[in-house]
Amino acid sequence: MSFTRVMDALKPRRTVHAHCDVPCGIYDPATAQLAARTVSRMVELIGAIGGTEVEDRNKFARCVAVKEQHAEQVKREVQVIWSDYFKPEHLTQFPELHDLTWKILKAAGKCKQSVDAAAAADLEMQVARFAEIFWTTKNAPVHSMKPSADGAPKNAIAWEVRAA
């Protein structure tokens, strides 16, 4: 008799709920994903500024400020989910979690320091992985943002939802 058959025989047929109407915390990595995408978009916009007119310089300053703010927001949102939401059993399930979080914080820092499309894309990718882990631990469909590298313009946000 195989192990799975033994487990099937042992398995309960009914579920009992240790139920809670309101989740103890409401977390969503979507804000971090949006912020990471915004960083990418700002890098794109900064690169497109051609002149040195006052208008151009104004736009440049604004884009840099927005990039700075949103990179900081990525750090903040990811940190909160990492420290407040994830539990030890999630870490057992995803041993990469600590390292991934650390890499996101580093990547966000790099995006502040530079105007680098590759660094911004890397940040987006890491945050997407973080979101995927988050939704998987919740047994919920994974909400991922369609990467702009796949042809979607960076200012058009398309979410993809796929079953966990």
Added chain:
Amino acid sequence: MRRALRRALGRPLRLGVLALAILGAPWVGRVIRSWPHRVAVEGRSMAPTLGAGDWLLVDPAAYRDHRPAVGDIVVAPDPREPARLLVKRVAVVGADGSVELRGDALDASTDSRAFGPLPSAAVMGRAWARYWPPRRVGLLR
């Protein structure tokens, strides 16, 4: 050779079976009674006592002769959605026979604080043992 082996094993084996029959009888009955009523836990409101994915034995005859006691972990239908079974701890037993249920994780539990007391007759059984996962097997307290 075989006879010698049987003679060597026979005594302790027979004694073991006898000891099991005497010591284990009430306990074995309880397991057999509970086995068809085994349940899987979902949700976190009974943390840290119960976790999602725990498999429990529920004794349906636990309250045949007496009422639920404060501190018992029981299974009862959700009064707001009777098809759904809840697992909670008895916090209060009223003089009128009602019971109030609470989750062990007070800040993450919807229980009698939200839906009020239940008649003790609604309680379907007592969750008394966990048999899975292997590292957490044992009696529930």
